[in-house]
Amino acid sequence: ISYVEAHGTATPLGDPIEVAALTQAFRAKTSRKNFCGLGTVKSNLGHLDVAAGVAGLIKTALALKHRQLPPSLHFTRPNPKLELESSPFYVVNQLKAWQGDGSPLRAGVSSFGVGGTNAHVVLEEAPAVEASSASRPAQLLLLSAKSSQSLAAATGNLAAHFQKQSGVNLADAAFTLQVGRAAFPERRILVCREAADAATALKALDPKSVFSGRTETVNPPVVFMFPGQGAQYVNMGLEIYRSEPSFRADVDRCAEILKAHLGLDLRDVLYPPPDRESWATEQLIQTRITQPALFVIEYALAKLWMSWGIKPAAMIGHSVGEYVAGCLAGVFTLEAGLELVAGRARLVQAQPPGAMLSVRLPEAEIQPLLGDSLSIAAINSPALCVVSGPHAAVEKLERELEAKQVMVRRLHTSHAFHSAMMDPVLPPFTELLRRTELRAPQLPYVSNVTARWVTATEATDPNYWAGHVRQAVRFADGLAELLKNQQHVMLEVGPGQTLAQLARQHPAKGANQTVLSSLATAKEQGAELTSFLTTLGRLWLAGVQPDWEAFYANEKRHRIPLPTYA
Numbered sequence: 001i002s003y004v005e006a007h008g009t010a011t012p013l014g015d016p017i018e019v020a021a022l023t024q025a026f027r028a029k030t031s032r033k034n035f036c037g038l039g040t041v042k043s044n045l046g047h048l049d050v051a052a053g054v055a056g057l058i059k060t061a062l063a064l065k066h067r068q069l070p071p072s073l074h075f076t077r078p079n080p081k082l083e084l085e086s087s088p089f090y091v092v093n094q095l096k097a098w099q100g101d102g103s104p105l106r107a108g109v110s111s112f113g114v115g116g117t118n119a120h121v122v123l124e125e126a127p128a129v130e131a132s133s134a135s136r137p138a139q140l141l142l143l144s145a146k147s148s149q150s151l152a153a154a155t156g157n158l159a160a161h162f163q164k165q166s167g168v169n170l171a172d173a174a175f176t177l178q179v180g181r182a183a184f185p186e187r188r189i190l191v192c193r194e195a196a197d198a199a200t201a202l203k204a205l206d207p208k209s210v211f212s213g214r215t216e217t218v219n220p221p222v223v224f225m226f227p228g229q230g231a232q233y234v235n236m237g238l239e240i241y242r243s244e245p246s247f248r249a250d251v252d253r254c255a256e257i258l259k260a261h262l263g264l265d266l267r268d269v270l271y272p273p274p275d276r277e278s279w280a281t282e283q284l285i286q287t288r289i290t291q292p293a294l295f296v297i298e299y300a301l302a303k304l305w306m307s308w309g310i311k312p313a314a315m316i317g318h319s320v321g322e323y324v325a326g327c328l329a330g331v332f333t334l335e336a337g338l339e340l341v342a343g344r345a346r347l348v349q350a351q352p353p354g355a356m357l358s359v360r361l362p363e364a365e366i367q368p369l370l371g372d373s374l375s376i377a378a379i380n381s382p383a384l385c386v387v388s389g390p391h392a393a394v395e396k397l398e399r400e401l402e403a404k405q406v407m408v409r410r411l412h413t414s415h416a417f418h419s420a421m422m423d424p425v426l427p428p429f430t431e432l433l434r435r436t437e438l439r440a441p442q443l444p445y446v447s448n449v450t451a452r453w454v455t456a457t458e459a460t461d462p463n464y465w466a467g468h469v470r471q472a473v474r475f476a477d478g479l480a481e482l483l484k485n486q487q488h489v490m491l492e493v494g495p496g497q498t499l500a501q502l503a504r505q506h507p508a509k510g511a512n513q514t515v516l517s518s519l520a521t522a523k524e525q526g527a528e529l530t531s532f533l534t535t536l537g538r539l540w541l542a543g544v545q546p547d548w549e550a551f552y553a554n555e556k557r558h559r560i561p562l563p564t565y566a
Helices: 016-027 049-066 148-164 170-179 195-204 238-243 245-262 266-270 274-284 287-307 321-328 334-349 363-369 391-403 420-434 462-470 475-482 498-505 528-541
Strands: 009-012 036-039 089-091 106-112 118-124 139-145 186-192 210-214 222-226 312-317 355-359 375-381 384-389 408-410 489-492 515-517
Touching: 049 106, 049 118, 139 148, 139 170, 139 528, 148 186, 148 195, 170 195, 186 195, 186 528, 210 528, 222 287, 222 321, 222 498, 238 245, 238 528, 245 266, 245 287, 245 334, 266 274, 266 287, 274 287, 287 321, 287 334, 312 321, 312 475, 321 334, 334 420, 334 462, 355 391, 363 375, 363 384, 363 391, 375 475, 375 498, 384 391, 384 420, 391 408, 420 462, 475 498, 489 498, 489 528, 498 515, 515 528
Parallel strands: 009 036, 009 106, 036 089, 222 312, 222 489, 489 515
Antiparallel strands: 106 118, 139 186, 186 210, 355 384, 355 408, 375 384
C-alpha cells in the first residue's frame, strides 16, 4: 500500500476496508494525527468501474491546481471501527484551502478495480511558474497559413483577440507565435509596441507596418553587405545598444580596445548626452573616428544577426566595410582589425583635404574626362560613379558636367578617398600590415577591388589591403557577381540603406529577390529597433529561419493561449 508521509497531503479513497488498511500502514510509520485528508469520487458519482482511476486522477489534479480540498458528499460521521480520531487521517467534509508547510503539496490516488485491477499513483504539485521577464520595447508578431484565405482569417482572429485581451503580455504573445506555431508558405509580420496598436494595424493591414509574402524556400543563403564612409551618424544603433545585450557587449569590447588607438572612448562619440551631440557630430566626420566607428557598429550588428541564427553565406564590403568582412571571415582577429582600421584612418586623416563627386554616368564615359589629377573612387552601379581628387579639379568637373545637364552631387567628405591623393598612405600602411598576421578566409566574400571572390593569396597579402586604400571600389561589379545566385537574400549590415538601394536598382537583381537593410535611415532616429525587428520578420517572410531560443536568450518567456490555426 502506498502512502505519503508529509504535511498537507490528501488521499482520495473509498471503502472502509481500504481506509483501515492504509491507517494501519501509516500508524507503523508516524504518530502524527489527523493531518492527511481523505476524499473520494464515489460519493459523487457512484461506482465508476474502469473509469475510477482516471476520475480520481482528474479530481486530484484539479485540487492541486486550485490548492483546495473538495468535500466528500453526504458524509456525516465515520465508522467508529476506523478509529480515525487516532489516525493520521480525517475525512474532508467541506471545501477547504489546501495548505502546506513549505514543501510541495502531494496526494496519493488509489483505484481498486474489478477483478484485481488496482492502480496507485502519487501526485506532487508543479513548481511555481517563473514570471515573465521584461523584454524589448517592440515585438515581432508572425502569422502563417497554407492559403491566403486562412492567413486572412488568422489575422482577423489575432486582431480580435488583442482587442479583447488588451492587457496581454505582448512579448509572450510574440514568443508563442514564433515557437508555438508551424511555419507555412503564406506569411505575415508586424512589429508593434502595444496590443491595441497590433489590433488596429492587423485589422487595417497597414502597409507601413504589416508585411506579407509567400515562400516555399527553406533557409535561403543570406549575403551581408557592409557600407563604407558616409553612412555614419551620431546615435547610430542607439536603440539596439540599449535593448540588445549582445550588441552592447561587442560595442563595449571594441571601444575598450580602441582607446589605445584613438585616445578617446568611442562610445562618447557614438552615444553622447544631448548637450554633447554637436561635439560628437564634429568628431564623427573626422576620418580617424569615422572609419573605426563604422567598423564597430557593423561588426556588432553582424555578430547580433549571427547570434540569432542569421549567418552569412557570403559577404561584400564597400571600401572600409570590407575590413568587417575580413574580420568575420577570420583573415585577422578583432583586435588586429581594429588596429588596422584605426591606423588606416589615422594615415588618411593626415593627408591634404580633397573632394568627391557622385556622377550619374557609366565608368567608360567618365574616364576620358578625368585628366591627370582625378580618379574614379567607386563604381556603385553601372551608371553611377564617384570621382575623387583635389578640390579645384573636382569643382571644374562639376561645372562642366552640370553644363551638359549630367546629374552630379558633391559628397560630404573631408578627403579624396581612393584617389592619387592617398598614395602617401601606402608605404606606412603596408608596413603595419606586414606586422599583422593574415590568414586564409573561412567565409567567402567578394573583393571590392577585383569584384571577384577573394582568394587566400589576396587576403593574406599586405599589398592587397594596402592597395585597397587607393584603388576604386568596384561595388557594382561585386554585386553582379553575388546576384548570379538569384536565391541570395541581400542584407545591408550597418547604418543607412545606401547599399540596399544600389542592390535593388542593379540590373542583375532577380524580380523576386529579397534586399533588406538592418537599420532605419539617419532621419528616422528612434525607429531603429522597429526597423531591425521588421527586417528580421522580412527575412522570415523570405524563408530564413531564425533561432528563436537564441533571440530570447536573455529573457524568460512563456507560451500563452492565442487563436489557433484558422
